[in-house]
Each structure stands twice: as C-alpha cells, then as structure tokens.
Amino acid sequence: MLVLILSLFVLLAMGIPIAYALGLSSLAYFVVEQPDLMQILPQRLFSGMNNYALISLPLFILMGLVMNESGITGRLIRFSSLFVGKLRGGTGLVNVFASMIFGGISGSAASDTASIGSVLIPEMKSKGYPGRFAAGITVASSTMGMIIPPSVPIVLYAIVAQESVGRLFLGGVIPGLLIGFLQLFICLRISVRNNYPKEDIDTGLSSVIREIRGSILVVLMPVLVVGAVVFGIATATESAGLGVLYAVLIGFLVIRALTFKGLLNCFRSAIITSAKIMMIIAMSTMYIWILALERVPQAIAAWVTSMNLGPVSVMLLVNVIILAIGTFIDVSPAILLMTPVLLPAAVEAGVSPVTFGVILISALAVGACTPPVGNCLNVCASVSGLRIGTIFRGALPFLLANFVVLLLITLFPQLVLWIPSVLMP
C-alpha cells in the first residue's frame, strides 16, 4: 500500500503526466504486492473508457469551444453592460456579470479567463483601473464557470460519483449565482472607494432591444442544455450533442463569425482535451480499484464515523482537505482522485452526494486561482502580461466571495439541494 502512495508522489514530483503517474504507481503496487493480478491492467484501463455517459465530456468541451470561437464575448460584454455598466466601476462589474453568463455557456473557468480577460483587461487598464484589479477580478469571477451549469467539472463528478447530472447542474445554480452577486458587491465597494469610472452606455429602448435581440439566443443556450437534461428530454450526452449543434448553428447563422477552419480547430482541441482527462479517468480506475481492494475508502469512512462528527463538521474537514489539495492538483484529476476516497465518508456522515459534489467543485474552483498550480492564473498571466503573484493578490478580495459561499453551502446544504428538490424530486 505504501508503494502505491509514495510512488505516486515521487512520479508527480518528477513531472510525469498525472494519468501515467497513476498507471505507473498501480504497476509498482502490482509488482511488489500482487504480481498475479498484473494481467488485469489493460482490462481496468478499458473499463475506465467503456462508458456511454463519458461521451458527454468531449461534447460539453466542444460546445464551449464552438461558442467561444463564434466570438460571443463581445456580445455578452455589451449585454452585461446594459445591466451594470452605468454603476461606479462599470467595466469591473461587467467583467463579473459577463462571467456569470459566459461560465454557463463555456462550462470552463480557463476559457472564461482567456475570452473575457483578453477583451476586458486591456480595456480596464486603458480606463485607469489598476492592472492588478483588472486581472484579479477576471480570474476570480471565472470560477463561476465551474459551478454555474452546464459545467464540465460537474459532468465529470457526476460520472465518477454515479450521480444525476441534472440534479448536480441544478445544485450549482444558487452557489454560482451567490458568488457572482457577492463579487459584484465587492467590486462595487472597491470601485466606490477608489472612484473608478462609470460607463457611458446608451440605455435607450431601441439600443436595449438591439442588444437583447443580438444576445438572447446565446444567453438562452445554458437554459436549453440544462433544461433538456433536467426535464428528461435528453440524456447528458444527447443534450451535450444538441448543445454543440445549437452552438454551430448560432456561430454560422446568427453571429456569422464561425469559420470551418475554426470549427475544425474546436474539434481538434476538444478531442485532445477530452483524451487527456479520459486517460486520467482510465488510469485512475486502476488506482481506485487498488484502493478499494485495500479497503481504503471504507477505512476513511470508518475513521470519520468513529469521530462521531455531524455532517457539517465532516464537510468543514473535507473543505480544508480539498482546498489544500486543490492548491497543488488541477481540477479534473482532483475530482477523480478525491471523490472515490472522500465521498463514502461524507455519505456515511449524512451528506448528500449532490451537496458534496457542489462543495468539492466550489472548493477546487478556488484552487484554480491559487499558486503554484492554478490554471486560471496561468491563463490570465499570459493574457495580461502580469506576474502570477500580482494577479493572485488582485483576486484575493473577490475570492472572499467564494469562501463565504463555500461556508454557506457547507452550513446550509439546502442552498444546493433546494432547486433539485423542486425540479427533480
């Protein structure tokens, strides 16, 4: 057992890709502890990939990429300006508001950072906002992309935990929106204190109608995709497929900015991104199989039960573990490794798998904004030209919103469970 855990740490520290580090440490375990079982390696790898539900993964990734390639960012920014642009610090507020919508469409925090950041960070700087503030708000607000549905990490968790994608999508709605509104409030406070500029927006009826008409089909997309799953019209895979079709049609016929070359690039990026995550899933199937063989999840569950902690105390403990691990490991591998190990203990303590999933992803979203392994920070550094430490310091006030919401959903799980209980009883 020791060889399984130690070898994984050494291999990860050596910079071996996570998927192969998992496979190699499983191999090391079999060589040392169970040489007779080595022959099951390819069978476990295959079973990790042989799952219809997993097909939603490349399709959800593709949907976000196609929407991004279609040039929706400008439309979403103009749409967001209608609501918050005229307030003090308008461009900062637009950054958060657009992320709330964009997060739902792209399902990815990193693409949110890249798309919105590349437009708004230079614009905010040119209007006199400090670069640190502009980059920080971009990174922190992009975390909503993982929580507001549809979200790729939520799909991944649903597959690993064998939970309903629809219930998890709905579970992310209130926490995601709460983060957004709290970040808007924090941005407004900072802007008033520093006298940041207001936007000069034309809010005449005709221009409002023009902007809404130009954006409504884009804004409606997450509602349609999530609605198809929630109301049983389509499976998660089918709704992702329909979402891609919708995005392609919007890109070609409505926005008219999508090209065949761009679309092919989206297919290319989607399948490589999916293969990278899928290989971690497939290799972690072996690793987790060994953990189950060694009864590790049961041991952790028994240990937690022996402490006689209530669900809130267990989840506070789990939050600390996730936040610590999320600082060093990317979101997808963290979901794949922590869910099978921690979920049984949480369920044993009376926590719903839906609540656990939303808490897990909300905590990991913070990890995406913290050094040394924060993918959103890396993306923002390349978009803004600022140092990672500077961006992180700029993001800290806004990440306070994430921490507050994390605490709230831990203390009051109904914030997660209420919408699923109403729409998917």
Add this chain to the structure above:
Amino acid sequence: MADLIAKLDRAIINTAEVAIVAALIVLFALVNLLVVLRYVFGSTIVGGNEFIVVLFIYTTAIGAAVAVSRKEHIAINFLVDGLPVGPRKILEIIGFALIALINAVMVWYSLTIWIPLTGRFILPALQLPQGYAQAAVPIGCGLVALSSLLHIALLLTGKEGAGSLGTVEE
C-alpha cells in the same frame, strides 16, 4: 537520423490526429442523428450507441498518444520547472521511458492474455467480437510507447531541448 525520427513522429501523430478529429465528427453527428430518429421518426439505428462508445474508446486511446507527443497531458510542473536544464532533460528522458514502460506493459498483457481470453465475446448490439473494441488499448498504448521512444531518441541526439512532459489543465 534525428531529422528522420522527428519526421516519423510528426507523420504518425498528424495521421492519428486527423483520424480522431474525423471520429469525433462522426460521433457528434451520430449522437444528434439518434436523437432526431427517436423524436421525429420514432426509430433508431440498431447498435448506434454501442458504435459511438467504441468510437469514443478509440479517440481516447489514440488521442492520448497525440497528447504525449505534443506534451499536452496534464502534469504538475512547478517543481521540475525550477531545475536547471541538465537535470530537467534527464528527468524528461526518464519520464518518457516510464511512460513507454507502462504502455508496453499494457500492450503485452492485452495481446498475450486479455484479448485472446475475452476478445471473442460478442458485443450485444453490434454483433461483432469485443476484440474489435479492445484493440483500441494495444493500438493506443503502442502509439504512446512508440512516440515516447522517438522523443527519447530526439532528446538524446539534442534535436529536442529540455522541456516538460506535460502542462497544466486548460
């Protein structure tokens, strides 16, 4: 010689990439077609979903090889990135060797035990031997092992500079 190795790796990986992009296009079209057939025509394609899964397994197995060659797999690099060029290059060669090893083990057990034992079972809807789907594992892992060995050769000949085996998640 190094140029030839680099060309060979590029040719293999570019071909693999075209194949998996084409597979994803087919997969996307089939998923939508099955929904349209179900809702509009009350019909389906027998074995359609099973074919989609098989296609997906191939795209994953072969896509992993493309990601290895392009060094795009998700990895934790911050410790390695702090090292000087020499040790980093040694770690990269060891890393590629280990990746080749685990994939070679997969190919070996697939071809000698797993597929010969279970490959003749029939896929329920497609009515084809399961071995056709299982073959994705030795094909994909074989490509990963081959590409890793080619990269070791490129690193040893100095054609390729020291870098990282992977990157952070996008």
